Amino acid sequence: MQLATQPSGQLSTGATDRGVSRPVWLTLVALGPVTLVLGLLFGGACLLAVAQSLGFAPWFGINTFPDFGYFAALWGGGMFWNALGLTLYYGVVSTAVALGLALLLAQTLVKSFPGRALYRFVYKLPLMIPYTVGIALAVIMMGNGGMMSRLAATLGLISDPAEFPRLLHTHSGWGIIAVYVWKQTPFITLAIYAVLLGNGQEKEEAAAILGANRRQIFFGVTLPQIMPGIVSATLICFSFSIGAFEAPFILGGGFPDTLPVMAWRYFNDANYNLQAQGMATVVSIGIVAGIILFLYLTAYRNFERRRGRV
Amino acid sequence: MSSRIKYLTAAAALAVTTSSFAGEGAATFQADFLAGKLSWQNVVQEAQKEGAVQFYYWGGSDELNVWIDSVAVPALAELGVKLVPNRITGTKDAVDLVLAEAASGRGIGEGSVDAIWLNGENFYTLSRQTMLFGSFAQVLPNADNFEWDPADQRSQLNFRDFGVETGSQEIPWSGEQYVCAVNRALVSTDETLKTFDDLKAYLEANPGKFTYVKPPNYVGNTFVQEVVYSFNPDGTGSAPFQKSLEDLGVDELARLAAPGFEYLRSIEPQLLGAASGNVRYPEDAAASRGLFANGETHIHCEFGLFAVATNRANGSYPETAEEVVFPAGNMIKNKNYLAIVANAPNPAAALVFANYMASVDAQASKLEVIGYPAGIDPWKLSATDAQRLVEAAPPHFGVTQDELDANIAPDTNASLVDVIEATWLEFIERKATKPLAEIMASAAADLAR
Numbered sequence: 047m048q049l050a051t052q053p054s055g056q057l058s059t060g061a062t063d064r065g066v067s068r069p070v071w072l073t074l075v076a077l078g079p080v081t082l083v084l085g086l087l088f089g090g091a092c093l094l095a096v097a098q099s100l101g102f103a104p105w106f107g108i109n110t111f112p113d114f115g116y117f118a119a120l121w122g123g124g125m126f127w128n129a130l131g132l133t134l135y136y137g138v139v140s141t142a143v144a145l146g147l148a149l150l151l152a153q154t155l156v157k158s159f160p161g162r163a164l165y166r167f168v169y170k171l172p173l174m175i176p177y178t179v180g181i182a183l184a185v186i187m188m189g190n191g192g193m194m195s196r197l198a199a200t201l202g203l204i205s206d207p208a209e210f211p212r213l214l215h216t217h218s219g220w221g222i223i224a225v226y227v228w229k230q231t232p233f234i235t236l237a238i239y240a241v242l243l244g245n246g247q248e249k250e251e252a253a254a255i256l257g258a259n260r261r262q263i264f265f266g267v268t269l270p271q272i273m274p275g276i277v278s279a280t281l282i283c284f285s286f287s288i289g290a291f292e293a294p295f296i297l298g299g300g301f302p303d304t305l306p307v308m309a310w311r312y313f314n315d316a317n318y319n320l321q322a323q324g325m326a327t328v329v330s331i332g333i334v335a336g337i338i339l340f341l342y343l344t345a346y347r348n349f350e351r352r353r354g355r356v
Numbered sequence: 357m358s359s360r361i362k363y364l365t366a367a368a369a370l371a372v373t374t375s376s377f378a379g380e381g382a383a384t385f386q387a388d389f390l391a392g393k394l395s396w397q398n399v400v401q402e403a404q405k406e407g408a409v410q411f412y413y414w415g416g417s418d419e420l421n422v423w424i425d426s427v428a429v430p431a432l433a434e435l436g437v438k439l440v441p442n443r444i445t446g447t448k449d450a451v452d453l454v455l456a457e458a459a460s461g462r463g464i465g466e467g468s469v470d471a472i473w474l475n476g477e478n479f480y481t482l483s484r485q486t487m488l489f490g491s492f493a494q495v496l497p498n499a500d501n502f503e504w505d506p507a508d509q510r511s512q513l514n515f516r517d518f519g520v521e522t523g524s525q526e527i528p529w530s531g532e533q534y535v536c537a538v539n540r541a542l543v544s545t546d547e548t549l550k551t552f553d554d555l556k557a558y559l560e561a562n563p564g565k566f567t568y569v570k571p572p573n574y575v576g577n578t579f580v581q582e583v584v585y586s587f588n589p590d591g592t593g594s595a596p597f598q599k600s601l602e603d604l605g606v607d608e609l610a611r612l613a614a615p616g617f618e619y620l621r622s623i624e625p626q627l628l629g630a631a632s633g634n635v636r637y638p639e640d641a642a643a644s645r646g647l648f649a650n651g652e653t654h655i656h657c658e659f660g661l662f663a664v665a666t667n668r669a670n671g672s673y674p675e676t677a678e679e680v681v682f683p684a685g686n687m688i689k690n691k692n693y694l695a696i697v698a699n700a701p702n703p704a705a706a707l708v709f710a711n712y713m714a715s716v717d718a719q720a721s722k723l724e725v726i727g728y729p730a731g732i733d734p735w736k737l738s739a740t741d742a743q744r745l746v747e748a749a750p751p752h753f754g755v756t757q758d759e760l761d762a763n764i765a766p767d768t769n770a771s772l773v774d775v776i777e778a779t780w781l782e783f784i785e786r787k788a789t790k791p792l793a794e795i796m797a798s799a800a801a802d803l804a805r
Contacts (some may be wrong), residue, residue, distance in 0.1 A: 104459060105455055105456050105458075105459030105460065106455065106459075109449060125786070144654065172531075189650075190650075190652055191646070191647070191649075191650025191651065191652045194717065207650075207651070207652075208564065208652060212629065212632050212634070213368075215629060215636050216633075216634045217634065295639070296639075299634045300570070300634065300635070300636065300637060300785075301785045301786065314446070314448065315479050315571070315572060315778075315780065315804070316481075316572060316774045317774065317802055318800060319803075319804050
């Protein structure tokens with residue numbers, strides 16, 4: 047995935063697109079596979095999910111379409127809003143922390159320092175390791191039977207590993223946030239670093255010569271340049287976090303759960319009537335994600351408009 | 357029927373394509389077999405023609421998976437049938453698949469699931485939806501290994517699954533008992549638990565050192581059921597919970613279960629994590645085992661007559677774990693079964709598979725290698741075969757087989773289990789303030805819809 051790198055001159059200046067005319071059928075063939083996958087698999091699943099959330103699940107003996115009762119029951123109860131709050135809390139905090147760390151890391155990486163070549167490789171490691179491994183690491187390191195608590199007990203800081211402050215299985219969710227930050231920091235760093243590399247250091251240097259301080263350089267020169275990278279990378283991370291199931295399921299504090307876990311519990315219930323309720327939960331996650339996406343992109347567009355770039 | 361056609365198109369997205377000619381032969385076979393027109397020889401021949409059997413089972417145990425691959429698969433290959441293990445994370449997944457396929461119009465012989473390892477609610481769901489192949493368990497050659505005399509009380513486990521009549525639509529595969537283990541390095545013999553009051557006393561002295569698996573996981577449900585039996589205000593233990601919800605009535609269920617639920621509420625402040633404000637109910641037996649192995653909890657309960665032996669050996673229990681007879685007289689024992697699905701694509705092969713699983717060879721090997729107790733009834737076997745089972749059995753630690761046998765109780769009727777688990781979620785997890793009878797009534801009404 048290439049995130050908002052600046053055109054580098056030779057590669058995509060747009061001249062090739064306009065210069066050589068392609069037959070229409072070739073365009074159709076090229077677009078076909080992706081359209082098919084998106085339209086059938088994604089679009090079809092979306093339609094089916096919406097239909098089920100409105101009471102269309104005859105294979106479980108439910109057919110009251112269109113029935114907004116499942117949404118009414120869901121949104122009318124306090125459980126949903128608690129779950130939504132928790133879901134957004136994990137998503138916002140982990141994305142914000144990861145962004146902060148990524149900004150520091152990316153700006154450090156463009157400068158030269160001893161061991162930079164090695165570091166540039168090492169920071170990307172979590173990108174290649176699956177989330178589930180990260181979750182397992184959190185259990186091994188941060189659990190009350192884990193390495194940190196045992197080490198503390200061995201060193202005599204606490205008398206029993208159980209006395210170690212609980213990091214996992216609480217609603218503060220330090221374990222969940224740690225896993226997301228661990229995995230997403232290199233991802234956001236990669237996006238920002240690519241933009242910084244493409245831009246070079248000249249503008250910052252020019253600003254410094256003209257007397258700008260570091261704060262001014264960052265907010266006036268660097269930040270506007272890397273903004274597209276920040277926006278797309280944080281959006282991807284945030285929407286993943288609020289839709290992800292494993293980390294809050296394994297590391298979360300139990301009831302009240304996040305929305306994806308809540309949906310899973312509905313699907314897993316002996317009561318088949320809750321299938322539609324579960325689907326309404328899933329569709330609600332989609333609606334929430336859609337609203338946030340819209341607001342975020344609108345805010346970003348306004349930012350760019352104020353700067354006169356759009 | 358026309359509305360059925362409409363959702364077929366939608367559900368087709370869920371389904372994978374299948375051969376359409378499979379149906380006819382399978383339908384004839386099913387009718388002939390159930391009418392008793394086929395000899396076992398015919399069945400075996402048909403099975404070899406079908407070639408494979410799709411077996412769906414919970415794949416969360418390495419020991420079981422290895423046993424299936426290294427013992428069951430070769431044994432069935434010798435009979436000319438390829439056993440295809442489909443490992444799933446929860447048995448309900450297979451049930452959902454069967455229901456979805458049936459709803460998408462896949463009739464006899466056109467499904468993708470042949471046999472499922474299940475019991476309780478999952479059997480109840482399939483039987484309510486009439487998605488079972490039919491009454492086969494008593495006509496297999498190895499049916500002789502089971503007690504089918506209704507006059508013998510011990511035959512009940514072959515006839516009833518969580519209180520629901522099996523109608524021989526499933527054959528017992530294993531018999532399990534809910535056993536609690538204590539870590540002897542932490543719990544002295546003086547502190548050995550016998551009753552739930554002992555547990556409460558232990559927790560008051562050692563707060564946070566116990567928790568149970570979260571319902572609706574069946575391991576959690578069973579703990580709740582044992583509590584409910586033990587606090588039955590009439591002192592009749594498990595007896596009234598054998599009736600179906602219809603026969604017992606919601607109000608009566610609420611009256612009988614109320615003291616148990618009050619007990620569960622009363623121990624909550626002493627469970628794991630309660631001190632820091634977040635009671636931790638592990639999601640499944642494996643998570644609870646992890647807490648026990650780490651010394652975070654001192655007591656751990658799950659299904660497994662030989663779980664202590666197996667899990668001490670594989671390191672998922674502490675080496676100092678021992679069994680306890682707890683709760684005395686109310687240790688739930690049930691059987692689990694192999695069922696054949698109504699639209700099984702390979703019904704004959706499924707029958708051959710079920711028959712193999714009911715053999716003394718398979719049962720003794722399963723007991724020895726993975727410590728799953730025999731589903732066949734030893735008193736129906738020859739002396740030599742019965743002795744094989746005795747010799748194959750893993751050891752017990754701290755208790756004897758006779759003590760464990762003397763304290764059993766039957767499982768709860770499946771129609772009540774659903775209500776009890778929904779009540780737990782509402783009363784314990786969501787801390788509802790409504791009276792228990794009201795919670796149970798609305799749970800029962802929801803389930804009946």
